[in-house]
Amino acid sequence: MNRRAFIVTGAALSLAACSSGAGMRMGPDGKPMPTVNRLSAAETNRITYSMVDGVNELRAAAGLAPVQLNAQLTAAAATHSRDMAVQNRPWHFGSDGSSPIDRVTRAGYSGIMLGENISETFETELETLSAWMAQPDTRDIILDRRATNMGFSWFQEENGKIWWTMVMGG
Secondary structure, three states, rough: HHHHHHHHHHHHHHHHHHOOOOOOEEEEOOOEEOOOOOHHHHHHHHHHHHHHHHHHHHHHOOOOOOOEEEEHHHHHHHOOOOOOOOHHHOOOOOOOOOHHHHHHHHHOOOOEEEEEEEEEEEEHHHHHHHHHHOOHHHHHHHHOOOOOOEEEEEEOOOOOEEEEEEEEEO
16 A cells, blocks of 8 residues: 555656646746747748738738748848857848848849848747837838838757848838
8 A cells, every 4th residue: 555655656746847837947037038949940831931921910900911922032031040140149230241231132132122120039930020019110110011022031049049030122
């Protein structure tokens, strides 16, 4: 009888140690530390179209026309996401001094570059979109009524940090 109680108690303690709240680390500000959101190559299309769909839902809610994913703008976004990681800072200039307009032109986009949103985070694409919508300057880029095209890409470092780039064009 004691042996059975010992086994049941041991199993219960083992399961309790597996609960999702047990491993949450808190930062010095009292908020949960970010968790690594690993993006696999198999998720590339899902993540991209999740972002495009999210942007178009927000644009529709604002009474605006949808944007289409554009290969040239996406190439410019991919180049910049990787370059920000190399520079280890989120900013709009490339390590070669290029501006967003320079990168869009190099990628062969013939329209007008309207704006670029960037982020350095551990968050998902939709959490990043939400953060962009919370700021007037990045929200204005997403909801620019002249926008007809969008480029979107990211680069993930080994430590899990994700560098997101969205480029809007018209």
